[in-house]
Amino acid sequence: MKIVVIGLGNFGMALAVHLAGSGNEVIAADRDIEKIELIKDKVSHAVAIDATNENAYHSLPLKSTDIAIVAIGSEEGAAMMSTAIIKKITDAKVVARSSSTIQDTILEAMGVDQIIHPEQEFAERLTKKINLKGSIDNFEIDDEYLVSEVAVCDELIGKDLIKSNFRSKFNLNIITILRKKEYTNIIGRKSxxxxxIGMPKPETVFHKNDVLVVFGKKSDIQKYLKEDANSTNN
Incomplete structure (x- = not known):
């Protein structure tokens, strides 16, 4: 996809680099020349613009882009003006960063497609990770259900999916498994x-250090993590 990112603070910079690294055509824009220099070799194009100047946006391919992301965080006025200009120019999906409920209301009135709160969302994810002791990462579906990354417990190692009775024992579904693969990097160092591994099959065998991506109730995930902790301590 072609994606325009406006605002290269810590969040915008990281977002642009990750989007480019995952195969997207990314056009990054900020008024700070130093930030443009930092990112220019990591994205498709990097452009220095004043986000409050409508004429400056003619240097961006907004009419042919798929998504426009306003990642400006520190200057609410500039963020609002940038969003308004982008909405005027393009029919692309517009994603805007917000730092207050008032800003949320204004962005909703503008018809922004998606409003994001990076700090708040990170805080919520970290809270869930701390509260679900032993989990690696979590994505909340609703108040009751989660997708969670958990370490394989010792009792499963060497067993296949059928013999483990994983679903009936833990009341959880395994979506996929993350498995470590060793390789030699460009300087010859092993990493x-x-x-x-894709969708697990009935004959898929659990390996040591596997990370299971599971779906289920928060309470069942907590039970699994508690049982894993108890077996490890024993």
Whole structure:
């Protein structure tokens, strides 16, 4: 996809780099020349613009972009003006960062497609991670259900999915498994990264250090983590 990111603070910079790294055509924009220099080799294009100047937006391919993201966080006025200009120019999906409930109301009135709250969302995810002791990462579906990354417990290692009776025992569904794969990097040093093995099959065997991506009730995930902790301590 072609994605325009306006505002290269910590969030905008990281977002633009990750989007580009995952195969998207990213056009990054900020008024700070130093930030443009930092990111220019990591994205498709980097442009220095004043986000409050409508004429400056003609240097961006907004009419042909798929998504426009306003990631400006520190200056609410500039963020609002940038969003208004983008909505005027393009029919693309507009995602805007908000830092207050008042800003939410204004963005909703503008017809922004998606409003994001990076700090708040990170705080909520970290809270869930701390509260679900032993989990690696979590995505909340609603107040009751979660998708969670959990370490494989010792009793499962060496068993296949059928023999483990995982679903009936823990009342959880395994969506996929993340497994470490070793490789040699460009300087000859051995390293490892997690790879998704795809949809687990009945004969899929659990390996040591596997990370299970599971779906289920928060209470059942807590029970699994507690049982894993108890077996580890024993």
């Amino acid at each position: 490892s990264k997690k790879e998704v």
